[in-house]
Amino acid sequence: MREWADFELVEGEGGSVLRVSGPLTIAGIAPLDARLRELDDIAAIDIGNASGIDTVGAWTVWRAATRMDAQITGATDKAGRLIEAVKAAENTAAITPPRPRLLERVPEAVGTKVSDMLVGVKDMVGFLGTTVFAFGALIRHPRRFPILALIRQIELVGVSSLGIIGLMSFLIGIVIAQQGAVQLQQFGAEIYTINLTGRLTLRELGVLMTAIMVAGRSGSAFAAQIGTMKLTEEVDAMRTIGVSPIERLVVPRILAAVLMMPLLGFYSAVIAIIGGAFIANFALDIPFWTFLSRIREVVPMTDLYVGLVKAPVFGLIVAMSGCYQGMQVSGNAEEVGLRTTLAVVQAIFMVIVLDAFFAVFFTEIGWA
Amino acid sequence: MGSQRAGELMDRAESEAHSAPPEFTGEFPIVVEGLTNRFGPQVVHEDLSLKVKRGEILGVVGGSGTGKSVLMRSIIGLQIPSEGSIEVLGDSITDAEEDSDIDIRSRWGVLFQGGALFSTLTVAENVEVPLKQFYPEISDELRQEIARYKVRLSGLPEEATSKYPSELSGGMKKRAGLARALALDPELLFLDEPTAGLDPIGAAAFDRLTRELADTLGLTVFLITHDLDTLYAICDRVAVLADKKVIAVGTIPELLALDHPWIQVYFNGPRGRAAEETHTRSMSGAMDKDNKGGA
Known part of the structure; x- marks a missing residue:
């Protein structure tokens, strides 16, 4: 009691x-x-x-x-x-800092957002420039090239993501083929399921889905790793002993993403086609091997080129925004989370915007 | 009307809150017996025993990696020991069932090394957290008043009340952490290296504050430190951790009389001697003043 x-x-x-x-x-x-x-x-x-x-x-x-x-x-x-x-110990201070009124707060927040965005674009271009310079320096001094870091990043970005990207692509291939077939059957044109699956995955979805997966898997990791290193002053320590953090941290990550993205994108498309062939075998009575051999006839080579040209650009964007946001971390642990989220959102957004531009561009030059 | 509202409050409190803890009157609020802590093959503590007296400031010293922090974490129930028993304020920590130690947690305050303030809350809101958690029946008004005076009580200026932890210096973070540790008027206070990372003036001020609060509020303090000045200035007794055990507990002169090599090196090294000199000087200074006052 x-x-x-x-x-x-x-x-x-x-x-x-x-x-x-x-x-x-x-x-x-x-x-x-x-x-x-x-x-x-x-x-x-x-x-x-x-x-x-x-x-x-x-x-x-x-x-x-x-x-x-x-x-x-x-x-x-x-x-x-x-x-x-x-x-x-009497204390008359307020518990929380005074909050401005809603009428003042909202315009201020909007203004800050807009100016942050403009400054962000400027800084990001600056960051790209710094990275290009670092590349130049590494070409002039090849001995400084962080080859081990590059191999490690290639493993993390490329090899370790084969499983999840493969599974995702296989399922997407199944969905495209199965749903496509349902619609095409209405015209008696279910044989075009093969065209649909092959062209869509090689040209668009393979690379796009892979870029999104890499942004979520590796772009976020880049931002969090570099951000934490900023917080623990590892990045500053590197600078004081004459090691450029751009050369040592950013270059290997960007290079790994640019090199791995075309391979992963192509791999994703291949697995998706296998997924489509797998479901066609059961649902459409198109034998597995017939599906695969038809792919060669109905998918023009330019579709592969479209995918392969886009992939390294997407890789660059994902790695750039991850590393850039990581380098922007300062202050506290909360910022690491914030910047990581921002890196992924920004990367996926820019990838999709750019993909739209690419689609129009390639159609215009006749790679339709 | 007034008593009706109070009655409602009581009903609410009766149903929501735990029963009020009686004040601990035994001699030893913390009793550790036969404590063993193992991390894989690494043994940190082996058959460690320690008793903390009521109302004292006990300094805990030991080389790096001797498990001072692990000992504190064991006592406050964050680290489940491999063997041994720990009693805090008469209740067993080691045998406690899930959530049954909720009472005890309202009777101690812990200051972690970095302050461990909640970074999204202001200093005063940080102090309010334990108040809300354990005493939801307290009105918003009183709770905010409590938070405010605790901030000042911990030696922070008024302006710090509404600041966020990221806006505070290292020393102020520690004080804010202390304010939160003192939020519930605990009987026991755990301090993990409170003066580490502070400048000598800030460290001395923090030491004085600890002593003052301990005397005014009647606290028992468990204080982990590397700071020899702190040991000389405010600790009633010192416990030495070495060889996976508490090898000695006593006042500094008592410890110096022992022939253990680590204790000798620790207190008779250049830093130990300097701290002792400072201490004796300030003591004799204080006595001079007393004499003059008497004359």
């Missing part, structure tokens, strides 16, 4: 005296505090009967006494000490 502080009012000579009983501690103070706030005109507060006191009790009594201009009587040594301590 929990014990609460309580009080009774006694009429004395100078006015009413409030006699407190029970524990004047944090665990028992709540009801007493609520009742004290509704009283006024008390001449004295007698805490001689309280069964215990801590700073919360001392504060409550002192505040009530100060407000009503009352005396505190019956304080033990400890109570006196605590009351002195909380009196000295």
